[in-house]
Each structure stands twice: as C-alpha cells, then as structure tokens.
Amino acid sequence: MSHFSSAMLEKNPAWSQLLGLCPLLAVSTSVVNATALALASGFVLLGANTSIASIRRWIPQFARLPCFVLVIASFTTCAVMLMQAFSFELYLRVALFVQIIVTNCMILGRVEGFASKQSVPRALADAAGTAAGFALALLAVGATREIIGRGTLLADMEMLFPGTASWELSLADQGMLLATLPPGAFIVAGLLLGLGNALRRRAAGTASKSPP
Amino acid sequence: MARGFGFLAIIGLACAGLLAATERLTGDRIAQNRQAHELRQITELAGIQPAGDPQWANGIWRLCNGVVLLKTQAEGYGGHISALVARQGQQLRGLRVTAHQETPGIADFVARPEDPWRLQLRGRTAAELEDIDVITGATISSDALLTLVHDALSRSINPLVCDS
Numbered sequence: 001m002s003h004f005s006s007a008m009l010e011k012n013p014a015w016s017q018l019l020g021l022c023p024l025l026a027v028s029t030s031v032v033n034a035t036a037l038a039l040a041s042g043f044v045l046l047g048a049n050t051s052i053a054s055i056r057r058w059i060p061q062f063a064r065l066p067c068f069v070l071v072i073a074s075f076t077t078c079a080v081m082l083m084q085a086f087s088f089e090l091y092l093r094v095a096l097f098v099q100i101i102v103t104n105c106m107i108l109g110r111v112e113g114f115a116s117k118q119s120v121p122r123a124l125a126d127a128a129g130t131a132a133g134f135a136l137a138l139l140a141v142g143a144t145r146e147i148i149g150r151g152t153l154l155a156d157m158e159m160l161f162p163g164t165a166s167w168e169l170s171l172a173d174q175g176m177l178l179a180t181l182p183p184g185a186f187i188v189a190g191l192l193l194g195l196g197n198a199l200r201r202r203a204a205g206t207a208s209k210s211p212p
Numbered sequence: 213m214a215r216g217f218g219f220l221a222i223i224g225l226a227c228a229g230l231l232a233a234t235e236r237l238t239g240d241r242i243a244q245n246r247q248a249h250e251l252r253q254i255t256e257l258a259g260i261q262p263a264g265d266p267q268w269a270n271g272i273w274r275l276c277n278g279v280v281l282l283k284t285q286a287e288g289y290g291g292h293i294s295a296l297v298a299r300q301g302q303q304l305r306g307l308r309v310t311a312h313q314e315t316p317g318i319a320d321f322v323a324r325p326e327d328p329w330r331l332q333l334r335g336r337t338a339a340e341l342e343d344i345d346v347i348t349g350a351t352i353s354s355d356a357l358l359t360l361v362h363d364a365l366s367r368s369i370n371p372l373v374c375d376s
Contacts, residue, residue: 005350066220067219082234
C-alpha cells in the first residue's frame with residue numbers, strides 16, 4: 001500500500017517527476033479526453049509493469065531496453081484496439097496521444113527503475129499508484145481547462161461511459177478560449193504544479209526549503 | 213549472448229500472441245465502428261440518412277435529394293489527403309477529410325469541418341474558389357483541400373439520375 005501512495009503522491013509522475021508532460025498538456029482540454037488518456041496509460045502501465053516484473057529474472061541485461069519497449073508497445077497497441085472497439089469517436093479525438101504512450105518516459109521509467117527489480121505485487125502497486133497519480137494530474141488540468149475554457153464540466157462523458165450524458169454541468173455559456181489553447185495548458189499546468197508544491201511544502205512543514 | 217537473443221525472440225512471440233488475441237477480440241467491432249462512422253459522416257454531409265447501402269460508382273454517389281457525394285484525393289504536404297465532398301448542383305455543400313498525414317498543430321483545419329477557413333468554402337462553385345487565399349504556413353495543405361474541392365465541383369454529373 002505504501003508503494004501505491006508513494007508512487008501516486010510523493011513521486012507523482014507529472015507533478016514531482018515532471019514526466020509524461022507532452023500528453024498531459026496536449027490532451028487535457030476536457031475531462032473526457034483526460035479520462036480516456038488516463039485509462040489508456042493506466043492500462044499500459046499495469047500491463048507492462050506486471051509482465052516485466054514477472055519475467056525480470058530471465059531478461060538479459062544487454063537486451064533489457066528492447067524487451068521493455070517491445071512489451072510496452074504491445075500493450076499500447078492493445079489499448080489502441082480496445083479504444084477503437086469500445087469508444088471509436090473518442091479515439092479519433094485522442095488517437096495520436098494514445099499511440100505515443102509507447103514513448104512516454106513515465107512508463108519506461110517505472111519499468112526500468114522499479115518493475116524490473118521488484119516482485120510482481122510491488123510492481124502492481126507501483127503501477128497502480130503511478131497510473132492514479134497521472135490520472136489525478138490529467139483530471140485536475142482537464143477539469144480546470146474545461147471549466148475556464150468552455151464553461152462546462154464532464155461534457156461528452158457518454159462517449160466513454162454510455163448513459164452518462166446527464167453528468168454534464170453547464171456553468172457558463174462561453175469560456176475563455178485561451179484555456180483550451182496550448183498556452184492555456186502551460187499556464188494551468190504550471191499553476192497547478194505550484195499549488196501542488198505549496199501544499200507539499202506545507203505538509204512537510206519546511207517552508208524554507210528550496211523547491212525540488 | 214545467444215540465450216539473450218533467444219529470450220528476446222520468446223518475448224516477441226508472446227507479444228505477437230497478445231496482439232493477435234486482441235485483434236481477434238476487437239477486429240469485428242472496430243470494422244463495424246469504422247463503417248458506422250463513415251455512415252454518420254455521409255448522413256451529415258447529405259442531410260438525409262441514405263436508405264440502404266452506399267452506392268458508389270467511380271467514387272460518385274448521387275443521392276435522391278439532389279446531393280451528390282464524391283470521393284476525392286489530392287497530394288498534401290505529408291502525403292495523400294482523401295476526402296468526401298458533397299455538392300448541391302454546382303455548389304459545395306460539405307467536405308469531410310477521411311484520411312490525411314498533414315502536420316498536427318499546423319494543418320489541424322484539415323480534420324476540423326467547423327474551421328473558419330473551411331466554412332468560407334461553403335456554397336461556392338468551382339470558379340468562385342479562385343477568390344480564396346491559402347493559409348500562411350500551411351500553403352500546401354490548404355491548397356490541396358482547394359484542389360480536391362475544385363476537382364469534385366468541376367466533374368460533370370447528370371443531376372437527373374440518382375442512385376439511392
């Protein structure tokens with residue numbers, strides 16, 4: 001359990017390791033897009049981490065990176081096919097960023113740094129924590145940008161979960177376009193990163209320490 | 213060393229097995245979704261839900277509400293751009309790009325029907341397309357769209373016959 005919470009909060013992939021920022025910034029224009037990418041990344045993380053951990057004894061040292069990339073690429077392709085099968089319209093919106101999960105250093109980092117050296121249950125907990133941490137970051141940025149940029153929350157959720165069209169909240173008729181554009185992604189993600197750091201520093205009670 | 217390569221081959225086989233299994237599981241659904249997506253695009257373009265299966269003949273499908281759908285292609289910046297063009301008489305009614313490899317972020321308008329530059333093409337005839345300026349920084353991509361619309365609008369079609 002401690003592996004889960006440490007991977008999710010203290011070592012949050014986006015906020016403290018600053019990994020996976022490309023998909024985080026690009027896809028987080030709305031909650032539904034963010035959820036889709038969080039699910040796909042989580043699927044790949046869980047699959048890659050557990051399968052690498054279970055075969056770690058036999059992976060030859062000199063060929064470990066090809067092994068990792070092969071496994072990650074296979075799980076990513078599975079995620080792509082599953083999304084096309086169950087949520088085709090949403091897949092068309094986030095296709096590119098689901099495909100480039102292969103090159104997400106967050107996943108390769110967890111596999112190389114943790115799963116290839118640890119037991120399967122620990123790798124599973126670590127993957128679940130990392131996935132939850134990434135989902136947290138994606139949803140935070142996605143929700144903020146959707147509220148500011150479009151004045152809605154949870155719009156189009158039925159593309160992912162049928163029967164949830166009523167979840168949509170309409171807060172304003174129009175939003176501030178900047179938040180949905182790429183500069184808005186940097187501004188919102190930067191502010192949330194600062195907020196996260198401030199909270200963490202307050203929790204640690206060391207307000208004088210320099211930033212990580 | 214040799215054992216290492218052997219193990220790499222085993223992993224490769226296992227991954228191939230995983231992919232084949234997923235493909236088996238999802239292949240049919242994906243094909244159905246693709247078809248449904250195309251039908252939705254056609255319904256949007258034509259303004260009516262076509263009765264029965266698509267009736268393409270040489271990439272042309274004359275619907276009985278006077279809308280003619282054409283499959284067209286042009287050479288873009290990153291490769292072929294394939295599109296469905298809907299025309300009403302001599303005028304452009306709608307345009308949906310079905311496949312392209314243009315640069316993301318620069319030529320996003322290719323995949324976005326409600327793009328302002330795209331909206332001004334609506335209702336124009338082939339001759340009236342001459343007044344449209346291409347997009348700075350995406351000259352080849354926007355020119356390709358103009359070319360394929362122009363091609364579709366200048367093809368001669370007997371409007372009195374319809375396929376479905």
